[in-house]
Amino acid sequence: MIRVTDLSKRFGPKTVLDGVSFSLAKGESLVVIGSSGSGKSVLLKCLLGLERAEHGEVQIAGLRNPQPRAIAAQVGMLFQGAALFDSLPVWQNVAFRPMRGTGRMPRQQARDLAVETLARVGLGPEVADLFPAELSGGMQKRVGLARAIVGDPPVLFFDEPTAGLDPIMSAVINALIRRIVTETGATALTITHDMRTLRDVADRVAMLHQGRFHWQGSAAEALTTEDAVMRQFTLGQVEGPIPTLR
Amino acid sequence: MTPTATLGAIGRATASGFGALGRFVAFGAQALGWALRPPLYWRETLTQLVLIGWLSLPVIGLTALFTGAALALQIHAGSSRFSAEFAVPSITAIGMVRELGPVLGGLMVAARVASSIAAEIATMKVSEQIDALRTLAVEPMQYLTVPRLLAATLAMPVLVAVGDAVGILGGWAVGVTRLGFESSAYLRNTLDFLEFWDVASGLVKAAVFGFLIALAGCHAGISAGRGAMGVGAATKSAVVLASVLILAANYLLTEAFFSA
Numbered sequence: 001m002i003r004v005t006d007l008s009k010r011f012g013p014k015t016v017l018d019g020v021s022f023s024l025a026k027g028e029s030l031v032v033i034g035s036s037g038s039g040k041s042v043l044l045k046c047l048l049g050l051e052r053a054e055h056g057e058v059q060i061a062g063l064r065n066p067q068p069r070a071i072a073a074q075v076g077m078l079f080q081g082a083a084l085f086d087s088l089p090v091w092q093n094v095a096f097r098p099m100r101g102t103g104r105m106p107r108q109q110a111r112d113l114a115v116e117t118l119a120r121v122g123l124g125p126e127v128a129d130l131f132p133a134e135l136s137g138g139m140q141k142r143v144g145l146a147r148a149i150v151g152d153p154p155v156l157f158f159d160e161p162t163a164g165l166d167p168i169m170s171a172v173i174n175a176l177i178r179r180i181v182t183e184t185g186a187t188a189l190t191i192t193h194d195m196r197t198l199r200d201v202a203d204r205v206a207m208l209h210q211g212r213f214h215w216q217g218s219a220a221e222a223l224t225t226e227d228a229v230m231r232q233f234t235l236g237q238v239e240g241p242i243p244t245l246r
Numbered sequence: 247m248t249p250t251a252t253l254g255a256i257g258r259a260t261a262s263g264f265g266a267l268g269r270f271v272a273f274g275a276q277a278l279g280w281a282l283r284p285p286l287y288w289r290e291t292l293t294q295l296v297l298i299g300w301l302s303l304p305v306i307g308l309t310a311l312f313t314g315a316a317l318a319l320q321i322h323a324g325s326s327r328f329s330a331e332f333a334v335p336s337i338t339a340i341g342m343v344r345e346l347g348p349v350l351g352g353l354m355v356a357a358r359v360a361s362s363i364a365a366e367i368a369t370m371k372v373s374e375q376i377d378a379l380r381t382l383a384v385e386p387m388q389y390l391t392v393p394r395l396l397a398a399t400l401a402m403p404v405l406v407a408v409g410d411a412v413g414i415l416g417g418w419a420v421g422v423t424r425l426g427f428e429s430s431a432y433l434r435n436t437l438d439f440l441e442f443w444d445v446a447s448g449l450v451k452a453a454v455f456g457f458l459i460a461l462a463g464c465h466a467g468i469s470a471g472r473g474a475m476g477v478g479a480a481t482k483s484a485v486v487l488a489s490v491l492i493l494a495a496n497y498l499l500t501e502a503f504f505s506a
Contacts, residue, residue, distance in 0.1 A: 050377050072383030083378040085370075087293075097382045100287075100389075147382075 001026045001155060001187040002047070007056035008211075009042055016042045017053065018211030026154070029181050029188040031198050031219070033233060034208035035242050040191040041080075043208065044159055047189070048077060060155060071155075072097065076148030076186075080160040082140040084132035084147070091128035094118060094146045117146045121176055138169035142176070149180055156181065158190040162197055174200035195234060198222060207233065209242070270487070273465045277395055280387040291393040298359050298394070298460070299401030303408065309354050310409035313346050314338060314416030322425050334425065335432045336439035338417035343440070343448045344504075347410040349496050352455035355402065356488035360463035363394055364484035367467025368477040376468070391464040395457060402456030403449040410448065447503045454499065455492045462488035 002024040009017040016039040024030050034040045045051040047058055049068045058065055061074040084093045092099070094117050095110035105113065115125045121142040132140055141161065148156060161177060162170035174197050181188045181201070190201050198205055198219055205222040207215040207230055215222075215230050223234055232240030247255075318338045325331050367390055370376050379386050414436060421427040466484035470476045 045377070048377075048381055050380060068380040069383045069385070072381060075381065077378070077381045079374045079378055081373055083374040085375055085378070087366075096384075100285075100382070100384055 031202035082144035294397035310413035314413030318417035335435035342413035348451040360488040363463030364466040368470030368480040398456035398460035402452040406452035
């Protein structure tokens with residue numbers, strides 16, 4: 001479903017991605033971990049076509065190096081800060097794509113779909129007419145999740161889904177992601193620093209370090225491996241191969 | 247600083263200025279290109295018409311009222327030096343509709359609208375809403391820029407027409423209450439000497455100013471840097487750019503319309 005080959009991206013003199021390669025089968029959930037500034041978000045933006053890589057190839061749902069518009073129907077994305085549109089009520093945020101994409105949905109039908117999708121992420125219909133600014137951080141994440149899964153796209157991307165949330169809300173969001181990925185059979189790629197997300201969401205884990213996938217394995221292996229980079233990251237150690245001043 | 251270093255600094259500043267101008271013009275051409283392609287997001291356009299047009303009416307009205315009143319006083323003071331006080335109504339009206347209505351209205355709308363457009367779009371950029379639009383198969387130029395350009399271009403002539411009327415009313419109020427004019431004579435004098443092109447030229451200017459205001463706001467917002475400083479800088483540059491563009495365009499349009 002997703003195949004990335006030798007992807008490289010530079011910003012000025014700094015090489016952020018240096019030949020990243022991986023593939024993800026249909027229905028598989030990959031969690032990418034890595035220190036701050038390691039290029040995780042850049043990797044995601046390259047996959048979405050929001051950043052252009054200098055070298056390498058991305059294939060998503062059979063499309064090579066697709067533009068965002070070309071894969072919009074295939075991909076749902078939960079942004080780190082939810083990225084909800086402030087000027088629109090919740091239901092219009094959720095139904096944004098069905099109301100504006102190709103084959104536009106009538107307003108009432110779009111609203112019904114939004115309310116139905118909000119229910120899938122645990123939000124009642126009373127939330128539909130609120131504006132994003134009226135919601136808590138956890139509710140905003142749920143709405144962002146609803147927007148990502150509306151129409152059940154076969155590929156889901158999650159950028160730091162638990163960033164800024166308390167442990168309880170983080171567990172709720174992780175459980176929602178796991179359930180949705182399992183139910184819909186979507187292929188998922190999640191970027192996180194959160195070890196709980198790694199445990200709850202991952203079928204497979206990849207560690208992005210020095211522009212490459214330094215380590216790949218299962219979630220259980222990720223937490224027990226003797227690899228020095230992985231140990232430092234998963235245990236949050238100050239000493240180790242990952243520089244702390246960066 | 248050595249002469250060579252000074253020349254170098256001037257050269258870099260000039261090149262940077264032309265670079266910025268080039269990017270702005272390219273942005274405008276790109277926006278026009280997107281304006282010609284379907285779909286038109288009419289709901290967003292209507293919302294912007296309300297935000298840019300309807301909600302600017304009070305500031306335009308007040309600006310025009312006081313400007314018209316002050317203009318009548320100034321023209322009276324000047325014309326009384328050679329016993330030409332009878333010209334106060336017509337010159338006040340012509341001054342309002344040709345110049346002060348569109349220019350001051352444009353500057354007031356630039357302050358109010360270009361800043362808010364820039365701040366809104368810059369905040370959307372900082373909070374990844376622009377990226378979100380693209381992942382949802384919506385082109386930000388088409389969804390954010392085109393409705394604002396269209397709304398500002400359509401709303402400004404209407405705003406300025408209202409401003410012209412209010413400004414003339416301000417002049418009339420001062421003329422009647424302070425300068426000793428008879429009410430109907432003042433209005434007749436205004437209407438008799440005002441020509442169609444006086445009004446129309448001001449409205450054409452207003453449409454151009456509206457386009458430039460929205461373009462400056464959108465460009466500054468989409469080009470914004472990171473964080474709160476980026477949003478602040480975008481807001482400031484939108485107002486400065488829009489104001490300078492209005493004044494420059496006003497001169498060029500006046501040359502085109504009225505030079506002998």
